[in-house]
Amino acid sequence: MDAPIGVFDSGIGGLTVAKEIMRQLPGESLVYFGDTARVPYGSKSKKTVCKYSRQIAKFLLTQKVKAIVIACNTASALAMEELEEMVDVPVIDVVQPGARMAAASTRNNKIGILGTRSTIKSGIYERYLHKINPELTVVSKACPLFVPLVEEGLFEDRITEDVVGRYLHDMKEYEIDALVLGCTHYPLLRGVIGREMGEDVKLVNPAYETAKTLKDMLKENELLASGQNKGEHKFFVSDGVEQFLSFANSILPYSVEQTTVIDIESY
Amino acid sequence: MDAPIGVFDSGIGGLTVAKEIMRQLPGESLVYFGDTARVPYGSKSKKTVCKYSRQIAKFLLTQKVKAIVIACNTASALAMEELEEMVDVPVIDVVQPGARMAAASTRNNKIGILGTRSTIKSGIYERYLHKINPELTVVSKACPLFVPLVEEGLFEDRITEDVVGRYLHDMKEYEIDALVLGCTHYPLLRGVIGREMGEDVKLVNPAYETAKTLKDMLKENELLASGQNKGEHKFFVSDGVEQFLSFANSILPYSVEQTTVIDIESY
Numbered sequence: 001m002d003a004p005i006g007v008f009d010s011g012i013g014g015l016t017v018a019k020e021i022m023r024q025l026p027g028e029s030l031v032y033f034g035d036t037a038r039v040p041y042g043s044k045s046k047k048t049v050c051k052y053s054r055q056i057a058k059f060l061l062t063q064k065v066k067a068i069v070i071a072c073n074t075a076s077a078l079a080m081e082e083l084e085e086m087v088d089v090p091v092i093d094v095v096q097p098g099a100r101m102a103a104a105s106t107r108n109n110k111i112g113i114l115g116t117r118s119t120i121k122s123g124i125y126e127r128y129l130h131k132i133n134p135e136l137t138v139v140s141k142a143c144p145l146f147v148p149l150v151e152e153g154l155f156e157d158r159i160t161e162d163v164v165g166r167y168l169h170d171m172k173e174y175e176i177d178a179l180v181l182g183c184t185h186y187p188l189l190r191g192v193i194g195r196e197m198g199e200d201v202k203l204v205n206p207a208y209e210t211a212k213t214l215k216d217m218l219k220e221n222e223l224l225a226s227g228q229n230k231g232e233h234k235f236f237v238s239d240g241v242e243q244f245l246s247f248a249n250s251i252l253p254y255s256v257e258q259t260t261v262i263d264i265e266s267y
Numbered sequence: 268m269d270a271p272i273g274v275f276d277s278g279i280g281g282l283t284v285a286k287e288i289m290r291q292l293p294g295e296s297l298v299y300f301g302d303t304a305r306v307p308y309g310s311k312s313k314k315t316v317c318k319y320s321r322q323i324a325k326f327l328l329t330q331k332v333k334a335i336v337i338a339c340n341t342a343s344a345l346a347m348e349e350l351e352e353m354v355d356v357p358v359i360d361v362v363q364p365g366a367r368m369a370a371a372s373t374r375n376n377k378i379g380i381l382g383t384r385s386t387i388k389s390g391i392y393e394r395y396l397h398k399i400n401p402e403l404t405v406v407s408k409a410c411p412l413f414v415p416l417v418e419e420g421l422f423e424d425r426i427t428e429d430v431v432g433r434y435l436h437d438m439k440e441y442e443i444d445a446l447v448l449g450c451t452h453y454p455l456l457r458g459v460i461g462r463e464m465g466e467d468v469k470l471v472n473p474a475y476e477t478a479k480t481l482k483d484m485l486k487e488n489e490l491l492a493s494g495q496n497k498g499e500h501k502f503f504v505s506d507g508v509e510q511f512l513s514f515a516n517s518i519l520p521y522s523v524e525q526t527t528v529i530d531i532e533s534y
Contacts, residue, residue, distance in 0.1 A: 048506040
């Protein structure tokens with residue numbers, strides 16, 4: 001089925017999920033929406049994040065998408081159920097695939113979760129993990145400085161090492177052996193996080209698991225693109241900030257030349 | 268004139284301006300609006316910040332305000348002219364009062380400006396400063412990590428010292444002797460910034476200067492509140508986040524018991 005897949009995020013972070021989908025499903029076309037006018041979602045309430053997610057889903061449906069991927073941990077945590085009820089196409093979130101992978105990876109049943117304030121406060125990872133295995137110990141920590149550090153480009157820096165050391169202190173105390181990077185920006189800090197935690201701790205990147213889940217779902221529902229062509233992608237944003245294009249071009253495997261600004265508040 | 272004064276910001280930062288107005292004008296009533304659903308403005312485009320500011324001004328006019336204070340450096344930088352044209356009541360911004368104070372304070376004619384990405388990119392401080400004195404050397408620097416550090420409560424911390432040292436490196440090279448804290452959150456880091464720059468550098472807090480400018484303007488236009496009563500204040504937000512109330516109660520001289528959530532997108 002040659003309709004595109006809708007992918008959305010509060011801003012640019014979800015491009016890491018889009019990239020993984022393009023890699024695992026090169027024949028699929030994507031319609032990406034980044035809510036650059038209202039970014040970030042991580043410090044906002046459930047009510048507001050649900051409202052924003054509904055507006056975005058309405059917009060994506062005007063693009064005739066065959067499935068929607070919520071490429072944002074906060075929106076996955078707060079708006080997944082509501083979107084599933086609202087739309088007729090399958091919805092994939094980033095939280096459940098990450099939780100499944102973490103549960104499958106741990107050997108000592110101790111899992112760590114890093115995320116934004118809203119994701120951590122929602123308790124969503126704990127809920128999914130305990131549904132899989134009630135015996136799991138889950139240690140979670142909000143890391144509000146990680147996104148601005150990534151956006152300042154401080155991937156490898158003494159300041160980042162200090163901040164990571166501070167946030168991960170509890171994780172080390174509890175001797176977790178699987179750690180979910182529960183925000184799309186965090187995999188960009190995996191170098192520093194990996195060194196801090198040591199090589200015995202498996203770092204889970206939900207972007208990779210999400211693309212895999214999407215692929216399985218499309219197969220199962222006979223929704224895979226039929227042709228042998230490469231997918232064609234469109235990018236929409238709610239605010240025309242330069243940062244979006246430069247980030248897109250720094251991480252995606254091909255050159256993004258155009259983004260279209262839409263008035264998301266009118267949906 | 269007993270109508271209230273409208274004060275707005277992208278979120279909680281403008282409360283530092285509201286506090287200064289309450290201190291200098293205890294008889295005035297305030298209607299404060301914090302755009303907590305769309306915060307922050309500092310990384311957004313002029314078009315988007317103007318649109319948000321127009322919606323807020325429309326809301327404040329429904330509250331019959333006699334003047335509007337833009338208690339946000341980014342909105343002052345990007346939307347001041349547009350709001351002045353749009354509304355019939357006087358508009359006070361935070362940038363011009365801060366620029367005037369900096370120009371009056373410097374002895375060696377070298378001034379530093381710290382602000383968000385959008386404020387610095389707008390070049391607004393340079394424009395106002397060069398209008399006052401074309402001979403001034405102005406060194407400006409965007410400090411995107413300051414707001415998240417303040418919101419993490421790291422006012423006095425080794426990480427904050429490191430970040431401040433990094434951002435202020437150029438300011439020290441240029442030997443500026445007046446430094447504008449050009450974002451409402453930054454005065455909360457004045458301890459660390461002051462130690463880094465040394466005591467010969469005057470730190471300018473636009474909140475203080477803005478309240479003073481407002482007072483002069485109300486007097487001149489015979490708009491001061493007539494009674495001997497204390498002002499009564501109302502607080503509105505676009506997202507009901509707990510952070511707002513706790514920040515308000517930590518910095519304001521009296522207890523804020525209630526905030527009203529409004530749908531700002533409908534204005």
